[in-house]
Amino acid sequence: MRRRFRAAECAVAGLLLLLSTACGSRLPESDFENRPDDNAPTRAGGEPIRVGVITSATSPVGGDAFTGPRDGAKAYFERLNARGGIDGRRVEVRTCDDGGSGVGNNECVHKLVDEEKVVALVAGASLDYAGASRVSRARVPDIGGQPIGPAYDTYPHLYSIYGSLAPRNGKPGWDGKLYGxxxxxxxxxxxxxxxxxxxxxxxxxxxxxxxxxxxxxxxxxxxxxxxxxxxxxxxxxxxxxxxxxxxxxxxxxxxxxxxxxxxxxxxxxxxxxxxxxxxxxxxxxxxxxxxxxxxxxxxxxxxxxxxxxxNHEDTDHEAVREFRDATKDLETHSQWQLEGWAAAMWFADAAESCARTGITRACVDRFVAEGGERGEGKPYTADGLLLPVTYERLAEPPxxxxxxxxxxxxxxxxxxxxxxxxxxxxxxxxxxxxxx
Structure with a gap:
């Protein structure tokens, strides 16, 4: 449950005065069952693997407040594609700017999840994640997002970059309370x-x-x-x-x-x-x-x-060096960029593990939910870029x-x-x- 005080600081301290938490309808876990199957394998033959990134690129907070995770993820996928992609298929990144509003966020969710049929959302950073419940109902894995509001501690199929131990049954945390x-x-x-x-x-x-x-x-x-x-x-x-x-x-x-x-x-x-x-x-x-x-x-x-x-400047570490080399043309560097890069790596590891049976929403979701470090079922670290990340559903808070x-x-x-x-x-x- 690394969504603790420090994780709240991540988004709240800098943006506190403008945050508006809107998580959509709060539904019990049973409402996520018996949905139509959108998890048919993507057709083979080199067709791109489509992922979505939702960012409040324009918002009341400013034009660059939320773009770090997106830029880091795009840099990872560009390098991945240059090396041959996943099982010979390139990753196609579809981005959407929700404008920092709940209405805009719902529109982005509809566009990427329903129309573009992305396999997963990756490295999201939204001021108002109003579409979170829709993402969860569609069983689209949302991987490595920034927990600006409580959505990642509320709904299944949503996986923040810091992990969670909350039940995620449609209510935030445990009976509406989070723990830090x-x-x-x-x-x-x-x-x-x-x-x-x-x-x-x-x-x-x-x-x-x-x-x-x-x-x-x-x-x-x-x-x-x-x-x-x-x-x-x-x-x-x-x-x-x-x-x-x-x-x-x-x-x-x-x-x-x-x-x-x-x-x-x-x-x-x-x-x-x-x-x-x-x-x-x-x-x-x-x-x-x-x-x-x-x-x-x-x-x-x-x-x-x-x-x-x-630390994104810790270039003595091999994974950081790779991140910095791939982002050397960016005007600035930040920790959110590195975490976006790690989120993209997380999706890529999940997709690679699913390549033989089909890269579907369900398979990718299972990899992340069960905890996968190169398919070994261990807490995820993105080659040492993250403190070990886990997702459990504890009935009682620790x-x-x-x-x-x-x-x-x-x-x-x-x-x-x-x-x-x-x-x-x-x-x-x-x-x-x-x-x-």
């Missing part, structure tokens, strides 16, 4: 010696609610927590920065948007607030840090990112779990520098409930 671990907070306390943490939010309901979630996690790990709330319309980040300096905060977490983060960092530099870490999330784990934080060099060099995938975390720190002279190996940076932590 405190491994990020444990890491900074145990490995970096942090004791006091500041949480900055807007005086806006969603922002304040997420700040309370972070605060609960920090308090569970024994931190002294300093809360700073600024006005959404006229934010006084300088006052917040001065207070967190006065309070001696070691860490700074936030529940504000990307623009606000940049302004907060500038204010911290202006007042001389130096912290051990300004902790950001996987969505902001990108090569645009110098530009985004150009006015705050001290704060910029205190940026740390946490996630569930291997009270505690051993969870691992990928950590990197920004340094101007080196970029994002990995802090230890993600597969050994692991902690036994409690799982705390929260409502999506």
């Amino acid at each position: 671990g405190t491994e990020v907070y444990r890491y900074f306390k145990r490995e970096q010696g942090a004791r006091t943490a500041a949480v900055v939010s807007y005086n806006q309901p969603a922002s304040a609610a997420y700040a309370r979630l972070i605060t609960r996690g920090l308090e569970a790990e024994g931190y002294e927590v300093v809360t700073e709330q600024v006005d959404f319309s006229l934010p006084n980040f300088r006052a917040a920065a001065a207070d967190l300096k006065e309070q001696g905060a070691d860490l700074v977490f936030d529940a504000i948007d990307s623009y606000g983060n940049a302004q907060l960092c500038k204010a911290m530099d202006d007042v001389g607030a130096e912290v051990l870490a300004k902790v950001t999330n996987v969505q902001n784990w990108s090569s645009t840090v110098r530009e985004d934080y150009k006015d705050s060099p001290r704060c910029r060099n205190a940026l740390w990112a946490t996630g569930s995938s291997r 009270k505690a779990r051993r969870t691992c975390v990928s950590v990197a720190r920004w340094q101007d002279n080196e970029g994002w520098v990995s802090q230890g190996d993600m597969n050994s940076t692991c902690f036994d932590v409690p799982q705390l409930a929260y409502e999506p």
Whole structure:
């Protein structure tokens, strides 16, 4: 269940003020049974294997906020096709921009699932995944999507890039509650010696609610927590920065948007607030840090990112080197691109395992649902790019779990520098409930 606090940070912290969770109708598992069979094998003879990618490429958040997973997946499929495709068949990628709206998302689902008859959806990133229930009813595997809302913890046949232990019976999580671990907070306390943490939010309901979630996690790990709330319309980040300096905060977490983060960092530099870490999330784990934080060099060099995938700048790792080589022509690089690449690899591994019997929706879905690392039935890692991903359906939420975390720190002279190996940076932590 790596859709924990860190996974919520992935999409919520940067986009919190604009998120609108709409999961469509919530149907019991029985409603997914006895459907017409859309799983007849694709005809042989070199016909392309068609996959779909739904992205909020244009949305209120901005033109490039959600495109990373799509770009990473396309790069993987381009390289795969250059090497002969899957069983001699090329993968044909059909993309759809849902515009960041529920209506647009439903239209994309109809186009790709019903009209284009894609075998699977891959590396999705939608602000409002309103068509999730339709995808599930059609039994189309949705592989490696970003869990921006609770859909991936609600419906069968949907598989987020971080995995899930939830029943996925048509209701989010367990009786409407999801569970998150405190491994990020444990890491900074145990490995970096942090004791006091500041949480900055807007005086806006969603922002304040997420700040309370972070605060609960920090308090569970024994931190002294300093809360700073600024006005959404006229934010006084300088006052917040001065207070967190006065309070001696070691860490700074936030529940504000990307623009606000940049302004907060500038204010911290202006007042001389130096912290051990300004902790950001996987969505902001990108090569645009110098530009985004150009006015705050001290704060910029205190940026740390946490996630569930291997640092996209860790080129000592063979799988990362291949990703970087295939995406060398992209203007920027990001962790979401790497996760999109991993999602595409996941589909390719599933399709290859089905080649002898027929690459169908049902076969691909079975491979992912059962957990397949090169067909061995082990938690999936995408050749080491992901922390092991599993999908189970636990009747009760776990009270505690051993969870691992990928950590990197920004340094101007080196970029994002990995802090230890993600597969050994692991902690036994409690799982705390929260409502999506």
